[in-house]
Amino acid sequence: MRILSITWGFTLGGIGKCLLAYDRLNVLSDVEIHTACITLDNNKSDLKPLHKINATIFHIKSRKDFSWMEKAVKLISEFKPDVLFVHGFNGPIIARAIQIKLKRKIPFVCSYHGFYHAPSLSRIPLAPVFNKAAEYVYSHHATAVVAVAQYCKNQLVFRGVPEHKITVIHNGLPARQQAGKLVTRDDAGLDNSNFVIGIASRLDPVKGLEYLVDAFAKIVMAYPMARLLLVGDGPCEKNLRKQSIKLGVADKVIFVGYQDNVDNWLDLFDVFALPSLAESHSIALLEGMRAGKAIVATDVGGNTESVIHERHGLVVPSADAVALKKALIKLIENSELRRRLGCAAQKRYEAEFTEDRMIEKMSIWLKRFA
Secondary structure, eight states: EEEEEEEEESSSSHHHHHHHHTHHHHHSOEEEEEEEEEEEEOOOOHHHHHHHHEEEEEEEESTTTTTHHHHHHHHHHHHHOOOOOOOSTHHHHHHHHHHHHHHHHOOOOEEOOOOOOOGGGGGHHHHHHHHHHHHHHHHHHEEEEESSSSSHHHHHHHOOOOGEEEEOOOOOOOOOOOOOOOOOOOGOOOTTEEEEEEEEEEOOOOOOOHHHHHHHHHHHOOOOTTEEEEBBBOOHHHHHHHHHHHHTTTTTTTEEEEOOOOHHHTTSSSSEEOSSOOSSSSHHHHHHHHOEEEEESSSTTHHHHHHHTTTBEEEOOOOOOHHHHHHHHHHHOOHHHHHHHHHHHHHHHHHHHHHHHHHHHHHHGGGOOO
16 A cells, blocks of 8 residues: 655654654555655755655745645656545645646545644634635545544534544654763753753743743742753744743743754653643653653643543643642652652553554554555
8 A cells, every 4th residue: 555645844843753653654564655745945944854764845935836736746646646644734735736736536634633723923814714624625525534632533523524534543652762962951051959840842832831931930939949941942932031031030941942852851851841722642741751751731632631630640721820830839849749650651651652553553544545
């Protein structure tokens, strides 16, 4: 069975990591999969991971440059896939456009990681347009949809996508790969007395990081040895820096930017905090579980499918700095609770959320469309 996997844009966020993981179908199953990525010429994302899997990259000058369609048609004629596998909120739109260009209904399936969230105020009006278009294509043209969480499936069914079209396969991660530069506390300006609350994630408004900074400012008043370590970059970094200055904790909130050796940075954390306002099935949360960290996460999206409250971590309401503060203080004060929750989270990852487990399920699902 041959599958052409297509995405628009690439980052090492959740969709990007899944895209790279799906390439392992070539090794772990009798599915032959080839990846293609449509990307803007001015995209600053690191495309080296795509080169490593020999992906085809369609470079375009702007979003109004539709030359990718001709390139996609040419690749389809050469690779001769049985099925297209498209990703992200605009994946179904890409696949439908290719069908129209080909003048035939080549079957396509979609991975669904959640609806489009506007990254800036100027793009908010586009969100309902993108989401309505995707819902229509899921319902009327896609062969099937794989959702990364039961929460996501419920969203789609509520919006009218036929339930029989949707299968849930949770995201999975490979075993820890502590590659790259080793990280010490000195690298982050920490000493052994510091208690480190950390997150490794894109610094995006949907991550709710302003509530974490607010909670941390209150925590540090009682626990001055506490530090907040933010691993990642993104559009809200500037505002978070301003907030930490305004709250008088700028010297205790540490920004280290994007890192390609996240596992090494996780080793510095005493607690992994995920204050998201919305999630589908968080890869960042799985990374914290895999690392055996005590976790505080919000009760949004698929978070509660990964972490059960007081069994694998502490789950709090979203957009609630007070609840975040209380949960984090509980873990600061109780080392045995931190140890127990961290061990339980790691065991749950090993049982439910490994990459091998995800790939096995994905192979079985895809073969239904051969």
